[in-house]
Amino acid sequence: MGRRSGGWGPFHFEFDDNGFRGRHGGGRARRRMFESGELRLVLLKLIADEPRHGYDLIRAIEELTGGEYAPSPGVVYPTLTLLQDMGLIEEATGEGPRKPFQVTDEGRAHLDEKADEIEALLDRLKDIAPRNPTAAERRSAGASRT
Incomplete structure (x- = not known):
């Protein structure tokens, strides 16, 4: 219980028992989007939905968040290599320089085990x-102001 704070330079971060609460000093607040292993699960699920390459995965996550977040290639590509090393994905046949990945049987079994976590x-x-x-919600909000 209680607050603690920290930061550097002109920035001041506040934390409470539930984690990051905000940053003062201008700019957008940043916090880690994924905890350990979570990005792996999201990428694996997206690849299971359809074979994709790294750039497609970055754009798919950006679409899911309405443009609010896109993981960097510097985190996506090493994660894809790890998933491949774990035997959860493999290169799919594809044309062109970008090779899409597809999920393996082992990857599908892993997704089944983690279905609730992935959904969350x-x-x-x-x-x-x-x-x-929606248009109806905008009309309703406008009517309540008059």
Whole structure:
């Protein structure tokens, strides 16, 4: 219980018992999007949905978050190598310089074991997306102001 703070230079970070709460000093607050192993699960799930290469995966995550977050190639490509080393994905046949990955049988079994965790991760990513109210919600909000 309680608060603790830290930071460097002109930035001041505040934390509470639930983790990161904000940054003061301008700019957007940044925090780690994925904990250990979570990006692996998201990438594996996206590859299981359809064979993809690294750039496709970055764009798919960006779409899930409504453009609010896109993982860097510097984290995606090493994670793909790790998934390949673990035997969870393999290169699919493809044309051109970019080789898509596809999930292996072992990868599908891993996804089945982690289905609840993956669902929660995907929900969390979708929750990051800015919410665009529907036309009915905009009309309702406008009517309540008059």
